[in-house]
Amino acid sequence: MSPIKDPVSAEPATQDPELLRRLLRAKDRMDAASQEEWPVTRLARVSGVSEAHFARSFKQAFGVPPHRYLLTRRVERAIALLRDTELSVTEIAFQTGWNSLGTFGRVFRDITGDSPGAVRVRERAAAHHLGPVPNCIVSAAHRPNLTTAVSEKRRQVPAGIIGSNNEPEAS
């Protein structure tokens, strides 16, 4: 069925629904707690498959390797926190599961094509399109960036995380 065949893969073209259901369980667990560490041993145990088969089966089922999927979910959560909260980029990096701000910035840019600071500005500018989001959240998103202390910004800028076109300090 699949026109592109991985020459090193011995996986069948169609996967057993019972296996897929168990792989979905691992994906659900990553969705529920993407800030946690999800080594293949842990994921394979959730799915009840061997470690050797897990990564390949997961990629075949969901199109991306499990670790890449996890990083994508973490970045999605980080984007939501950038948009909806006043947390600093550093706090968001640690809350979403990164041990290093540098790795967070690199992966974030790799996935979104932009820095966390620039994404924060862009997401907030687009926030008025979100119909179902209650007014209090929308207005919080439009609030001038008064809660980010100057000292905090000074800390963030050398880390190369905040884009140069940052929001004004007060307006």
Next chain:
Amino acid sequence: MSQGVEVVGLYVRDQDEALEFYVDKLGFRKHTDARNGNYRWLTVQHPDQPSFQLGLFKPGPPVHDDGTAQTLEAAVAKGAMPPLVMVVEDCRAAYERMTARGVEFTQEPVDRYGTVDAGFRDPSGNGWKMIQSRR
């Protein structure tokens, strides 16, 4: 006579298993269970919604060829079917009750936008959001 949607169906991997799940674990009632050869029309109903039935259908002949049935079953098992939403009076109480019955939750109750929501899956992989009604 009232007009409107009467039945919306889900694909499930096993109709007996699905019936047990929706009736015994979620509290639905069996509405119709009619067989014709190996075709089985099976619907359940929420006790508070007498005008609506949820169909529990298994992909396969005579409606689907083997390849199509396989594709549909894979999509269900991957959680790729459209989202389903259930409204409850008290999300946390429902979560406790359903967890005790062995429902597989994918998301614990979370306060959001002035209400509470949680997520669970049926045995086949269909994903439900459970949202507390606004008072």
